[in-house]
Every structure is written in C-alpha cells, then in structure tokens.
Amino acid sequence: MVAITPDVINTAELLASVADPAAGAVDLFLGVVRDHSEDRPVRGLKYEAYPEMATRMLRRIVEDAGRRWPTRRISVVHRVGRLEVGEVSVGIAVSADHRAEAFEACRWIIEQIKASVPIWKKELSADGEAWVGIVRPEAQLEPADGRSEPPCPS
C-alpha cells in the first residue's frame, strides 16, 4: 500500500497491511511532528505534496526496496495538510522473514523519501510560517544581511 492522504495515519491498519504468514519481523517507522526545530518552538507543520508525482515515486521506492532486500510486504503512507505536534506525518511498515532486512529496507525507504519525493513542509511558529529548507525571500530584504540585494520597487 502506498498513499498520500489528508487523513490521520492509522498505524494498526498500516501494520495489518503488511501482515504475511511467512514474515518473522515487521518494522514500523513513524515520522512525528515535534515541538521544536533546532532551538525554535514549533506549533505544527503544514505538509504539501505534488500528489501524482509523489505517489509514483513512492511506488518506485517500494519496488526498489523489494528488489534490494528480501522483504515480504511494504506499505508507505505520507500525510498532507495541517498537523499538530505529536501527529504522525509518515508511516512505513516492512515485513520480512528476518529482522535485518526489515530494518534496513525501512531505513532506506525513509532516507529516499526525505531526499527526493516532492513533499514539502512548512513550519508554523510564533514568528510566522516558513517552508523548511527554503531560503526565505523576506530574509533577503533585511538590510542587516550584507549579501542582500536592495528590494525591487513593486
């Protein structure tokens, strides 16, 4: 199962979706919204995806993981929309005959997602909102920043 969803991720369903009588190990990874980013408090996150491309890439990552490790079943669900602190943003479940391949495949999948799948998060804090990893345009307008260009007249 692969999905991008605005709905709360149901971890019991996620685990059930990888059940397999031949599996002796199930690995579950959950990405969770935390209340801080470095030293700044965070109120929540807003996730957005390019759904068609993200779904296609998630399917491909799952297929690749299945080729790299002898797994049984793999499910990946990524949430979009507004999430509060403590909510699950991404869930990955992998079943395999033995634990080593379940752990390795699960770890590899989350790293692939973070590296290239077109999903973005915006941090919501007391200071406002900011896309993570994106240099904020406002920052360039701050005169204190020596590298700034002067703002264009609008």
Add this chain to the structure above:
Amino acid sequence: MIVNVKFFAVYRDLTGEDTVQIECNAGTDGAALLDKLRERFPALASLQNPGRLAVNCEFAPLDTALQDQDEVTFIAPVSGG
C-alpha cells in the same frame, strides 16, 4: 506550443497560482521556461535555489526540451518525512 506549469509549496506562495499555461517557442527548455516564469512572477527571483525540473511527473535535466502540453513543475528542495 503551450506547456502547463504547476506550482507547489513555496512556488505557489510566491506566484499566487496553482497552474499557469505558458506559451513558448518550440524547443524551449526548462531553463528558458524558468526565465520566462521569473519575468512573469518577479518574486521567484528571491528563491536562491530553484530546485529541480520535473516534466510529466519525472525529474528531468534543466536543459530538457519541452513538448506541447507537457506538465512542468519546478520542485523546490523537498522536506517530506
């Protein structure tokens, strides 16, 4: 020819649009399209890293020649997970 440009995340915030149709000459590549978009949406110039080009839901080099009716997206640095 016409290409359909979809905007997500910081691109949508900066342009205020979800989708725009851009008319361009045959042979226009991703880099030339980005220049055209920056002319139409000057706020895009503030993005220090424009990210990667995607054509029809696949990453593609910036010098990929676009085709009529392609769905084109610029994928700002991703932050899923």
